[in-house]
Amino acid sequence: MASSALLELDLILKNGNIADEERFDVFNALMVEFPREMIAPVTHGSLAASISLQKTYAGIRSFYFDSIHIGVAIQADGIIVSSDAAFDRISEVKRIGLESL
Numbered sequence: 431m432a433s434s435a436l437l438e439l440d441l442i443l444k445n446g447n448i449a450d451e452e453r454f455d456v457f458n459a460l461m462v463e464f465p466r467e468m469i470a471p472v473t474h475g476s477l478a479a480s481i482s483l484q485k486t487y488a489g490i491r492s493f494y495f496d497s498i499h500i501g502v503a504i505q506a507d508g509i510i511v512s513s514d515a516a517f518d519r520i521s522e523v524k525r526i527g528l529e530s531l
Contacts, residue, residue: 431464432502433471438495476501479522487520 436457443453480501487493496517503510503523510523517525 431469432499432506433469434495434498434502436460436469437472438499470502470506472498472502473505476505479504483520483522490516490519 440453440457443456448456476498478501480497483497483500484493487497490496496514500510500517500520500523508523509526510517511526511528511531513528515525515527517523
């Protein structure tokens with residue numbers, strides 16, 4: 431899992447006015463499901479890849495966080511797991527659908 435996905439989730443929860451205690455509980459629960467070893471970090475390399483992707487795929491709406499997730503995936507193994515079929519348009523990664531897991 432890309433560490434950027436955790437940041438995006440927290441922003442969504444915070445913007446949804448989810449209480450701090452509930453956000454705390456969410457991330458504590460996620461630590462059990464996704465130990466640190468399973469988290470792929472955002473690095474300077476993944477951010478550089480993200481910026482390149484934003485230029486290449488400028489027409490994709492709301493692409494900022496997706497481009498970071500893809501940048502992390504490119505640096506890791508080139509695979510992104512998502513139910514979002516829009517990732518199929520990105521030639522730099524292979525999408526595995528959640529439904530196939």
